[in-house]
Amino acid sequence: MRTKRLSETQVVCGRRALLDELGISEGSRRAVTERTGYGCGxxxxxxxxxxxxxxxxxxxxxxxxxxxxxxxxxxxxxxxxxxxxxxxxxxxxxxxxxxxxxxxxxxxxxxxxxxxxxxxxxxxxxxxxxxxxxxxxxxxxxxxxxxxxxxxxxxxxxxxxxxxxxxxxxxxxxxxxxxxxxxxxxxxxxxxxxxxxxxxVGTWERHTAAQAAMIEHQRTELRDQRVELAVSRQAVRDKQRLVGRLHNRIDRAGVNADAEAITMAGLRSELVAQQRVAASLRASIGRMDRTLNQWQWLTCCAMLLVLTVMVGAMVTR
Incomplete structure (x- = not known):
């Protein structure tokens, strides 16, 4: 405990100094002529x-x-x-x-x-x-x-x-x-x-009884919460199984889709090949049409030439 000396013969009351340090002031400090231990006298x-x-x-x-x-x-x-x-x-x-x-x-x-x-x-x-x-x-x-x-x-x-x-x-x-x-x-x-x-003792008995009742109530609530938790866990497990089945279905559907995609790719390849064959046939038919047209024109020209020769021969007679 520290006190401040006001003079060589006066010291501050130690009790009041402690109260001031604790924030419990009793007013202004008083100086006394002597101090014995902590109690200043x-x-x-x-x-x-x-x-x-x-x-x-x-x-x-x-x-x-x-x-x-x-x-x-x-x-x-x-x-x-x-x-x-x-x-x-x-x-x-x-x-x-x-x-x-x-x-x-x-x-x-x-x-x-x-x-x-x-x-x-x-x-x-x-x-x-x-x-x-x-x-x-x-x-x-x-x-x-x-x-x-x-x-x-x-x-x-x-x-x-x-x-x-x-x-x-x-x-x-x-x-x-x-x-x-x-x-x-x-x-x-x-x-x-x-x-x-x-x-x-009576108060502590009632306090203990109230605590026991509260603990029992909390135990009941905890038991109910455990039951609800068990039901929730069962529902979650059911949902997980359902989700698992859906995942299996999705996987099977994915496999089928992959197979169908492969089949469609093969069909698409065959269709492209057939389209190429059809295009080549159409080109051949076009060439044949042009050839027939040319032969028809040649035939017509030859017939006209023969007819002209015959008419000329008849005229010259």
Missing amino acids: CPECAANQWNTQRLEHWICGRLTAAGADEAEVDAQIGDIPVDIYWRRGDRRCVVEVRSGPLDITAARAHRKRLQAAGIDDVLWVCPQGFWVPLVPAVGIADFAPAAADYRIDQGMLTAGETGFAAPVRGSTELRDFLEGWVSGEMHWGHADLTTGGWSD
Whole structure:
């Protein structure tokens, strides 16, 4: 965490610097005369630390009153420090109190380490924000309520009209939630693929029943779709067989057409040959006609000549 020095004796409030970097500004930064660790010692930081510590001890007392066999603030699980540790029988749980935004990656890694150390469940008590549904957390709007009346404004789920778990619109007392958690009535679960929340066993039963009904409905739809797909595949196979038969017919028709084309080519060749013969015959006939005409003219001329000679002979007598 980096802060800017205003002078040799004044530093900027580290808590406000973090909020400014997160885009959650509380106004102008105030300079203080000294800083102890991350909490700078300004009235706001001191009040915030006091409210957090008071909430931790209040939660510890509520857990004990709800039936926990053991509850301890600032405990140690192996080498992992935790804010609150409580146990009831063989069940071991941890409560982590944060007055600022949660780092989702760090929170999940911390939870995995605690589960590896034998902790059954981890609860994060923190301000409201997008991080609450992503981890087992409850969002509290006011860390300094009157008469310690802490109320949960985010993180609780209830069964909706369709049976699925949905966020509670109103607020829930943290005291009632802790009693249900210690008694085993409150559990955290996933409402969808990425987000979850806390709710009682009855809500999760209805949520599970609604999911089972939805899965059964989807299974029925899937079965119907499979039947439709099978019918469609059968129709496609029938069409494929029909298309195959048509292709065979087309192939046979093509073979017949090729044979007929070959026959037609032969006939065309014969016709061309016959046309050539007819042309040669017509030429021969034409020549014979011309020859006959010439002989007819010669015959006529010879007859006229003979007739002329005969007439001349008769005249000379």
